[in-house]
Each structure stands twice: as structure tokens, then as C-alpha cells.
Amino acid sequence: MPDTIPExxxxxxxxxxGTLHRRAIDLETEALTPLGIGVKQQAALDVLAGEGPMTQQRLGLRLGIDRTTIVAVVDGLQDAGLIERTRAPADRRAHLIVVTESGRAAQRRGRHLVRQAERDLLSALTDEERDAVTGLLARALPERTPPGAGR
Amino acid sequence: MPDTIPExxxxxxxxxxGTLHRRAIDLETEALTPLGIGVKQQAALDVLAGEGPMTQQRLGLRLGIDRTTIVAVVDGLQDAGLIERTRAPADRRAHLIVVTESGRAAQRRGRHLVRQAERDLLSALTDEERDAVTGLLARALPERTPPGAGR
DNA sequence: TATTGTTATACTCTATAACTATA
DNA sequence: TATAGTTATAGAGTATAACAATA
Structure with missing residues (x-):
């Protein structure tokens, strides 16, 4: 029983x-089921693949996730053998997160799966419109304040 | 300590x-504090003002909210004296939600407050870009499946 | 003293299950 | 039997507080 958007x-x-976000999460989550990881874990792999090893806290900052929340994300990736927690030489309190070989393969595969889900989410738009809305959303978000910073 | 979007x-x-949605909720919620209502409650007032009295369940459907979730939303509006629950003549199980006089005033005021918050959210964009992204998002969401319908 | 990672805990949002009163 | 509203409950998601190890 579908319904129209209230004027x-x-x-x-x-x-x-909010409505589109929930739908995006559902579609991307389902697309990633063959990899056994979630949306945040794919995003973590993407950031690590693009920017190299970094500490857990830094990774959380890049993802807009609190340091207490990133723990479970990294736990799941580690259990799946996609990353390794290594001690940072410069600061032995910190964990340097390193993507494994199988993690690199998963990242590339997941990237394509998510891309298809994104096309599905915006299937009512043309290719040009999809690019336009994505670009505008990214530009609307120029500076980010990390979570937990003064709430 | 702001940060850039990962490439x-x-x-x-x-x-x-997700990031923009959370920011939108924060900004709109703060904008509505003078009225003492939340984002969903303002949306409920807007729909009722635009479409006239309707049952609780219908209202939830219009907002994309489950019938168990709409209860608290309507409770809050009723406690604030902005709506009244009246028995539907045609079906005495149902509540017909009617906006009060003070509810109409609140709706008009809240509408402006939210509009300003929306401009703030997209302050990095031009007026034309704001309209464009809003229009594209609305068009990307042409048909909605109500919550809880087969998950 | 301050910071990284961690756990325990709490809070928000939202849905499922089960109840009641009507239909 | 089915539906509108309601409550209790449970599951995500995410934050604050506090602790151990290290700086």
C-alpha cells in the first residue's frame, strides 16, 4: 500500500x-550480505584503502563515529580476517589498523555492490541527476564536527 | 576539530x-524548542493543517511512522493543547485528530522556524542549489512503502 | 595529567507481540 | 475474524562515565 509524499x-x-537514509541503509546492507559485513565496515575498509593504515580513533573521526562505537566495527572486521590490529610504533597505546590481503579483495568487491545499491536507491532519477544530487549533498557537508564534540 | 569528507x-x-539527516534533526529540533514540540510533531501539525483531520493511523502513514510510534507523537501534541482526539463518527474505534486554534498558530510559527533551520543546514549552497537538491530528494522518493510492511 | 582503547551503561528511535474495544 | 489504538518489550544505534595501559 504505497503512499505519496505529503505536499x-x-x-x-x-x-x-531520514526516509532516504533508512532506505539507503537497507539497500546497502542487503547488497553487502555476501561479504558478511555492514555498511560502516565497508566504509571503514574504503577509508583505510584510500588513506592507508591509521589508528582506531582516527578511523572513527574519518567516519564520523565515536571512539566507543568504532570498537565493535573494527572487532567485526578483525573477526572476519579483513583487518589486523597492530601496535603503533610511535605510540604504544594506539592500534594501527591494517587491511589484510583478503580485506583488500573484500573492499573492492563491496565497493561495487554498494555502488549498485546506490543506483537502485536513486532509480527514479537520471544518471545526471544522480550525480548532481550526490555532489550537492557532499558540498552541503563541507566541514564536519566529530561526534560527541560538545553536545 | 573539524575534518574533511573522505574521498x-x-x-x-x-x-x-545519514550525516546530513542527523544534522537536520539537531538544527530543526533546536529551532522548535520555543514551541516545546519535536520535529515529528511539527510534521504532524503540517500534514493535518494541509490535509484536514484524519485518524491516527492515517497520520502515521502520511508521516512514514508506525501506528505504535505515532501514539507518543500525538500524546505530546495533545498534552500541549495543540490537537484534540475526537471519536470518528463512522468508526468508533478510530480517533480523528483535530488541530486546535492554538495548534494552528503553533503550526504556522513552527513552519517558519523549521524553514530557517533548513536554510542553515544547506548554508554552503546557493538558493538555487538548495531548491535543486530538495527537489531531487523529493523526486527520488516517489512511492513510499509504510514502515513495518514486510521487513 | 592527558590520551587510546575498552567496557558498562543509558538514552533514543523504532518495530513486534499482545491486549481492548470496536467492527 | 479483522482493525484502531494502546502498552510492554526488544532491537538497533550511539553517546557518557569510568577504567587500564601508556604517554
Whole structure:
């Protein structure tokens, strides 16, 4: 039983963003099931693949995730053998997160699976419109304050 | 300590939508504090103002909210004297939600407060870009499946 | 004293199950 | 039997507080 968007909420960003976000999570999560990892874990692999090894806390900062929340994300990747926690030589308190060989393969595969899910999410738009909306959203988010920083 | 968007996540919709959604909720919630209502309650007032009285369940459907979740939303509006629960003549199981006079005033005021919060959220974009991204998001969401319908 | 990772805990949001009163 | 509203409950997701190891 589908329904149309209420006219009075056509411009309500919390509503549009929230509804689309939930749908995006559902689609991307399902797309990643063959890899046995979640959306945040794929994002972690992507950041690590693009920027090299970094500490857990730094990784959380890059993902917009609190340091207490990143623990479970990294735990799952480690259990799946996709990353390794190594001691940082410069600071033995910190864990340097390193992607394994099988982690690199998973990252490349997951990247494509997610990309397809993103096309599905925006299937009502043309290719140009998909690029346009993605670019505008990214530009709307120029500076990020890390979570937990003064709430 | 702000940070930039990771290059590898520039197109990741779950990430962009999720981050912006949380920021939208924060900004709109703060904007609505003078009214003492939340984002969902303002949305409920907007839909009721635009479409007239309807049952609770219908209201939830319009907002994309489960019938068990809409209860607390309507409770809050009723406690604030902004709506009244009246028995539907045609079906005495159902509550017809009717906006009060003070509810109509709150709706108009809240509408403006939220609109300003939305401009703030997209302050990195031009007016035209704001309209464009909002329009594209609304078009990306043409048909909605109500929550809880087969998950 | 401050910071990294960690755990325990709490809070928010939202859904499923089960109840009641009507239909 | 089925549906509207309601409550209790459970599951995500994410944060704060506190602790051990290290700086």
C-alpha cells in the first residue's frame, strides 16, 4: 500500500533525508550480505584503502563515529580476517589498523555492490541527476564536527 | 576539530544522507524548542493543517511512522493543547485528530522556524542549489512503502 | 595529567507481540 | 475474524562515565 509524499513535507529536509537514509541503509546492507559485513565496515575498509593504515580513533573521526562505537566495527572486521590490529610504533597505546590481503579483495568487491545499491536507491532519477544530487549533498557537508564534540 | 569528507565516501549515500539527516534533526529540533514540540510533531501539525483531520493511523502513514510510534507523537501534541482526539463518527474505534486554534498558530510559527533551520543546514549552497537538491530528494522518493510492511 | 582503547551503561528511535474495544 | 489504538518489550544505534595501559 504505497503512499505519496505529503505536499506540506516536500521541502522538509529531516523528513526527506531520514526516509532516504533508512532506505539507503537497507539497500546497502542487503547488497553487502555476501561479504558478511555492514555498511560502516565497508566504509571503514574504503577509508583505510584510500588513506592507508591509521589508528582506531582516527578511523572513527574519518567516519564520523565515536571512539566507543568504532570498537565493535573494527572487532567485526578483525573477526572476519579483513583487518589486523597492530601496535603503533610511535605510540604504544594506539592500534594501527591494517587491511589484510583478503580485506583488500573484500573492499573492492563491496565497493561495487554498494555502488549498485546506490543506483537502485536513486532509480527514479537520471544518471545526471544522480550525480548532481550526490555532489550537492557532499558540498552541503563541507566541514564536519566529530561526534560527541560538545553536545 | 573539524575534518574533511573522505574521498572514498564522497558518493556514499548512506554516509552523506545519514550525516546530513542527523544534522537536520539537531538544527530543526533546536529551532522548535520555543514551541516545546519535536520535529515529528511539527510534521504532524503540517500534514493535518494541509490535509484536514484524519485518524491516527492515517497520520502515521502520511508521516512514514508506525501506528505504535505515532501514539507518543500525538500524546505530546495533545498534552500541549495543540490537537484534540475526537471519536470518528463512522468508526468508533478510530480517533480523528483535530488541530486546535492554538495548534494552528503553533503550526504556522513552527513552519517558519523549521524553514530557517533548513536554510542553515544547506548554508554552503546557493538558493538555487538548495531548491535543486530538495527537489531531487523529493523526486527520488516517489512511492513510499509504510514502515513495518514486510521487513 | 592527558590520551587510546575498552567496557558498562543509558538514552533514543523504532518495530513486534499482545491486549481492548470496536467492527 | 479483522482493525484502531494502546502498552510492554526488544532491537538497533550511539553517546557518557569510568577504567587500564601508556604517554
Amino acid at each position: 506540506s513535507l516536500r521541502g522538509r529536509l529531516s523528513y526527506l533525508l | 572514498s565516501l564522497r558518493g556514499r549515500l548512506s554516509y552523506l544522507l
